[in-house]
Amino acid sequence: MYIVVKPDKCTGCEGCISSCPFDAIILQSGVAYINPEICQLCKACLGVCPEVAIAEIEDTPQSSATSHELSAYKGVWIFAEQRNGKVSSVSYELLGVGRKLSQELETELSAVLFGANEEEARELIKWGADRVYLCNDPLLEKFNDTPYADLLSRLIKEHKPAILLAGATPIGRSFIPRVAARVRTGLTADCTSLEIDKQTRSLFQVRPAFGGNIMATIICPNHRPQIATVRPRVMKRGEYNADRSGEILNIKAENLFSKTKVIDIIKEISELTVNLHEADVIVAGGRGLGDAKGVKLLEELAQALGGAIGASRAAVDEGWISYSHQIGQTGKTVCPKIYIACGISGAVQHLVGMQSSDIIIAINKNPEAPIFNVATYGIVGDLYEVVPLLIKKIKEVKGL
Ligand SMILES: Cc1cc2nc3c(=O)[nH]c(=O)nc-3n(C[C@H](O)[C@H](O)[C@H](O)COP(=O)(O)OP(=O)(O)OC[C@H]3O[C@@H](n4cnc5c(N)ncnc54)[C@H](O)[C@@H]3O)c2cc1C
Structure with a gap:
């Protein structure tokens, strides 16, 4: 679903702009425009326009995706979270399962690392990544939902991975759903097992359902990437190879901003x-x-x-x-x-x-x-x- 402004009805009165708690509405060439990257679909703007120019539309860019469009998405990505500049162990576990999936798909395994240095990126390569997308901007040193979600969504749109795995940690749980919403795809949280369907090459995402009484296998057949989160310690780490080589791509954090600032992180x-x-x-x-x-x-x-x-x-x-x-x-x-x-x-x-x-x-x-x-x-x-x-x-x- 999308929320849009119908340009033919908008008079440019600006009345809707203040209704958006996320500042997703701006005036562009005299008419209001809702930035879908920022819009959280909270619907606060619906009903405020006297001309009824703001409307919900059901169509999504990927809802009619053809198999040809889906096949443009390639590769397995893991989001490597870090705390105090050190990559968390869940990231190495994700590389373990990511390696297995990428081998079955005969594709590359990449890691995305924000707010850490090249040394940590090299560790990810030794633990199995072929490539690391590294952004070492100071804004990303301490976890913050908005810039993390902005940058990861941008990278997904640009490089089109078929699968994205992240930790079901407070960090992953906080911003991965935003990323899934921004790129208009599904998300299966707390997976306990991940397999490739040999026929369709889709990801089988297995997780407990109905209070843990059944194990549900979930697929995401019409949207990409297929996003899953996995709790720490559920998957085994892959093999460490100190001689492994890979590519580190340095990403610039252009136009990233946040309305909130993390002052300190205090452990429970x-x-x-x-x-x-x-x-x-x-x-x-x-x-x-x-x-x-x-x-x-x-x-x-x-x-x-x-x-x-x-x-x-x-x-x-x-x-x-x-x-x-x-x-x-x-x-x-x-x-x-x-x-x-x-x-x-x-x-x-x-x-x-x-x-x-x-x-x-x-x-x-x-x-x-x-x-x-x-x-x-x-x-x-x-x-x-x-x-x-x-x-x-x-x-x-x-x-x-
Ligand atoms: C939505 C949902 C979420 C849940 N989340 C969790 C969760 O995160 N973690 C969790 O643990 N449970 C969870 N549960 C509860 C779960 O279903 C069980 O009720 C719970 O795990 C049972 O705990 P238990 O094995 O200690 O107790 P019981 O099932 O009562 O088992 C006690 C066992 O102790 C044995 N026993 C008794 N006396 C002795 C003795 N002296 N020496 C040796 N053995 C003895 C008995 O033979 C029995 O097998 C959840 C339930 C729901 C519905």
């Missing part, structure tokens, strides 16, 4: 204390803990292993542990080397947050619990008997 306290994303070992507890005392027991095990504490939503809802520890669909997604699930049944909403872990050890007194279907090692038993034995043995082995 929970992010500082619960570093589940970085932990190699996570000991997680569920309703089977019975009460908050169980958390203390798991803390002892985690401490012996040098790990962090996770939880199912049931344990969080019971008030035994804070939400910042929750793992799953509405919590964090983790991918440690070892995940020990204690008294967790294995509901799909929990599994989507931890099933990529390298080794999963499940302790549950019900041998039929679904967690055993994803577990590398299963211990059927009461966690209050098993966990103290584990702690004792680990302390012995470690000489603690």
Whole structure:
């Protein structure tokens, strides 16, 4: 959908200009014009024109795209986000899956990097990118929705990638939907798997739907690029090759502006204390803990292993542990080397947050619990008997 001014009806009275909260309406050659790049389709301008010159139109540039037009879109792109000038690990994970997709499509893999230096761009090449579109403008050093969305949309329009992947992080979630709206295409958020359909060469975007009860495969057949976001730690990193070479294209940030200025970025306290994303070992507890005392027991095990504490939503809802520890669909997604699930049944909403872990050890007194279907090692038993034995043995082995 578009909102346009019908030039034959517009009298140039300028009455509509102030109605737009995004300053998308300007006067051009005596008639009002709505810039579709800036318009957010909020519809605030509809109805303000006394001549009824402002109207919605359903047609979009790509809605009638032919297969010939779609085939003009080539290549796989990943958006490489950075914090404090350092590329975030999710970007390397996106390069891992991006490499796989680009090989299947026999096309190039590019990364887009804003607000970081060439050294970081070279790292992206070593992790699998053939090309990096780098814009090192100071305006882009701290994440800001408007210039990020403006520049990425411009690059997409100019270079026409077939696929764009971004992290389902606060940054990706904030501005990638704007980009999708600007380039008039679809977006599938929080994908857990991405595959190429061998027949159509379209992207199969798989994600949980209906509260995680089904896995939906979503396609974007008539619009390009196909845009998907992926949560951190869902995909594995690709291979690092220090000798890999690629191309770095320096982009100028011309005519970029922002009405807002990021003054400072302050980390949430929970992010500082619960570093589940970085932990190699996570000991997680569920309703089977019975009460908050169980958390203390798991803390002892985690401490012996040098790990962090996770939880199912049931344990969080019971008030035994804070939400910042929750793992799953509405919590964090983790991918440690070892995940020990204690008294967790294995509901799909929990599994989507931890099933990529390298080794999963499940302790549950019900041998039929679904967690055993994803577990590398299963211990059927009461966690209050098993966990103290584990702690004792680990302390012995470690000489603690
Ligand atoms: C929209 C939506 C989003 C959700 N998001 C999440 C999410 O992000 N994360 C999440 O975890 N859940 C989430 N859930 C909830 C999810 O569906 C389950 O209800 C929840 O994961 C169950 O937690 P649990 O396994 O700890 O509890 P239960 O399913 O009650 O399982 C407890 C297990 O402990 C075992 N047990 C009991 N006592 C002992 C013992 N002494 N020793 C050993 N084993 C024992 C039992 O056999 C049982 O298997 C979501 C649900 C919805 C609808």
